[in-house]
């Protein structure tokens with residue numbers, strides 16, 4: 001059975017929450033991002049409960065970079081989530097939304113000393129990615145005795161694309177396994193109190209194997225550091241990467257087995273190394289928001305050139321993943337949900353770039369100008385990666401909860417294209 005993406009339909013139409021996608025597109029215009037609040041809440045609770053039913057002390061740090069909409073952050077704040085912030089901008093945003101500093105973990109990469117200082121002053125937990133950052137943090141006033149965490153790079157790689165692999169020998173993240181003891185000792189010598197260890201091996205993981213391997217590797221490193229440096233870990237953070245099906249041929253992660261295997265391994269390693277019962281942290285991004293949002297875009301041009309194209313009213317500035325990673329996004333026709341695929345067609349964006357395609361040779365129902373397409377799984381690494389390239393203002397984003405609708409990002413206007421710019425007066429003579 002192909003994966004059906006849990007879509008709701010009524011009278012040939014796609015339903016989001018309790019609302020017809022076609023009516024939403026009429027009212028709020030296209031292109032339009034539509035996020036379903038219930039799905040975000042459900043995803044959070046599903047994953048949290050799967051872990052928490054097997055280990056008492058679980059924290060989920062939502063990886064904010066997946067979707068930084070304030071409303072999404074607020075929903076997850078309300079659910080009790082913590083935040084994985086990768087930049088001062090994300091720290092600022094999370095604080096603004098109401099996350100207390102102790103619920104924010106800062107895991108930067110190639111951070112400046114100013115950024116470390118900002119994170120320190122904000123009172124968030126700092127997870128260091130290099131010896132350089134560790135040394136520079138120690139030069140900042142008031143960091144004596146500070147609790148810190150260190151990111152290690154277990155020699156495990158996983159991910160749907162080379163760009164998403166964040167562990168293993170080629171990755172720029174974290175410190176090496178073999179220097180962990182030395183680095184934790186150095187942290188102590190610099191006056192810090194190391195309390196955490198972190199790893200994040202990659203994204204879009206749909207099987208337990210690579211994740212298990214990473215947990216095992218990191219637990220062995222943590223065990224060694226505990227034994228040889230005498231660190232009592234308050235938390236061990238295994239990062240994110242939990243995948244969702246993008247293609248109908250993929251299956252959902254089997255949460256029950258996946259979480260059981262991980263927690264069992266975690267517990268047995270804690271016992272093996274006599275490490276007590278530290279908090280178990282994970283940092284899901286995609287899993288919490290990926291399937292909660294669709295991008296609605298209207299077909300405006302059907303063209304029979306050397307190939308057949310359906311041209312739509314947005315491009316890779318609005319959703320980059322297909323162009324950037326070659327990612328598959330399933331596309332349905334929101335006004336023809338019951339119709340079978342009858343032709344293979346390219347779905348092309350509206351930017352002047354030949355790589356601006358959402359799909360090649362995609363089996364679709366008979367497409368006509370005016371049809372409304374819904375690009376699925378557009379909740380993670382979608383709006384947060386958008387740009388105004390080709391001087392196309394970004395679309396609006398609306399939040400649906402059953403029959404309620406709110407605009408959570410207004411559609412940009414032309415004036416947003418040059419916000420912050422100026423022409424030097426000497427050029428205006």
Ligand SMILES: *Cc1c(COP(=O)(O)O)cnc(C)c1O
Nearest residue numbers: 063203240241242283284285286
């Ligand atoms: C991006 C990122 C995540 C989230 O990855 P997902 O694949 O979206 O779950 C978690 N931790 C860190 C450090 C990250 O950079």
